[in-house]
Amino acid sequence: MITLACQIALVAIGLSVVLNVYRIVAGPDVLDRILALDTMVINAIALIVVIAMLFEAPTYFEAALLFAMVGFLTTVSFCKYLLRGNVIE
Amino acid sequence: MRKILVPHPILTLFITLVWLLLANDFSAGHVVLGLILGIGIPQITSVYWPERPKIGAPLVIVEYVLVVLWDIIVSNVQVARLVLFHRGDALRSTFITVPLELTAPEAITTLAGTITMTPGTVSTDLSADGRALLVHCLDVDDPAGTVAQIKARYEARLKRIFE
Amino acid sequence: MPIVAEFLIAALIVVGAFFLLVGSFALAKLPDMMRRLHGPTKATTLGVGSILIASMAYAAVVRGTLSIHELLITLFLFLTAPVTAFMVAKAHILRDRRERAKLPPTGSEKGWATLDPSPGSTDELAGFERK
Structure with a gap:
């Protein structure tokens, strides 16, 4: 039953990534694209965790954690650039 | 020592x-x-870390965390319903101003984060003097009621924790 | 393995995936920037949260090992999601002139922090407006 749930989740998350790609392509503003990329990172974390459960491979955890950190930093530095014109002041 | x-x-x-x-x-x-x-x-x-925030009332902290977790679950269901069954243009979204009584920066940060995570509201900006919070509501019919709810539900508890 | 635990874990995974889908759907569907912001910040945190809880329960029930480091990702996401939303919202009201006209007053003589013209920043403001 858990395998089936994981497969359903993989399909749903894959669909979410497609919707994020639509928003990245459609825009219209650069902030929409930043937000879509941020959502995509969160979807990727969920994807990694589900795959780790499906394949019973606990080492995927580090990848998910690093993804979370890098995703947060990129989003904040993009926004900081738009707010201030530079990243490190 | x-x-x-x-x-x-x-x-x-x-x-x-x-x-x-x-x-x-x-x-x-x-x-x-x-x-x-x-x-x-x-x-x-x-x-x-030249200044340390004063944190008191551990029981209130537990209560606050439980209230916020419950509100996060409720808000998710609400937002999911709004997104799935309403037309995007029909949502009555608006900005509201929440006047703040809190003064500690940590308390205001916690309040802003809590507002973003809970029912249909996203905190957008702080006034330059730190006295008011700009909040965007996804779908609201009573702005004054939303402000009162935020103040009663979160700000009152944060005031007891941080002051 | 108890069938009830298996059912609960499967339900948590499906519920989490559903909320992730709703968050992305909100991002794709809603008509303007501030409304779009509501979908991802809420739905995705609970989505990832329940999938991570399922992962912890799975390790405890199926493999019989205590593995609660997923809690770290949950904690990290719950701390960073409001910061991300706040930064995006600030950048948006700085760049969009129409949105700026809709803002309510602060209730005091000072303006909103992002828009309040502090010395030397007015040129910067004009430079980063949305074309």
Whole structure:
């Protein structure tokens, strides 16, 4: 039953990534694209965790954690650039 | 003595806990290593923490966390319903101003984060003098009621925790 | 393995995936920037949260090992999601002139922090407006 749930989740998350790609392509503003990329990172974390459960491979955890950190930093530095014109002041 | 060894007790506890979770191992060796990090890092960085927030009322903190977790679940269901069954143009979204009674920066940060995570509201900006919070509501029919709810549900509890 | 635990874990995974889908759907569907912001910040945190809880329960029930480091990702996401939303919202009201006209007053003589013209920043403001 858990395998089936994981497969359903993989399909749903894959669909979410497609919707994020639509928003990245459609825009219209650069902030929409930043937000879509941020959502995509969160979807990727969920994807990694589900795959780790499906394949019973606990080492995927580090990848998910690093993804979370890098995703947060990129989003904040993009926004900081738009707010201030530079990243490190 | 306590001030020199443990300048920031909550940070010490937090670093130790994060280390144990990262290692995913709760054996005695990792507890000791975590404590070394937890005592060492606050000492090295204590120059950057000139002011420490006063945190009191542990029971209120537990109550606050439970209230916020419950609200996060409720807000998710609400937002999911709004998104799935309403037309995007029909949502009555608006900006509202929430006047703040809190003064501690930590308290305002917590309030802004809580507002973002809970029913249909996202905190957008703070006024330049730190006296008001700009909040965007996804679908609201009574702006004054939303402001009153935020103040009663979260701000009153945060006031008891931080002041 | 108890069938009830298996059912609960499967339900948590599916519920989490559903909320992730709703968050992305909100991002794709809603008509303007501030409304779009509501979908991802809420739905995705609970989505990832329940999938991570399922992962912890799975390790405890199926493999019989205590593995609670998923809690770290949950904690990290719950701390960073409001910061991300706040930064995006600030950048948006700085760049969009029409949105700026809709803002309510602060209730005091000072303006909103992002828009309040502090010395030397007015040129910067004009430079980063949305074209």
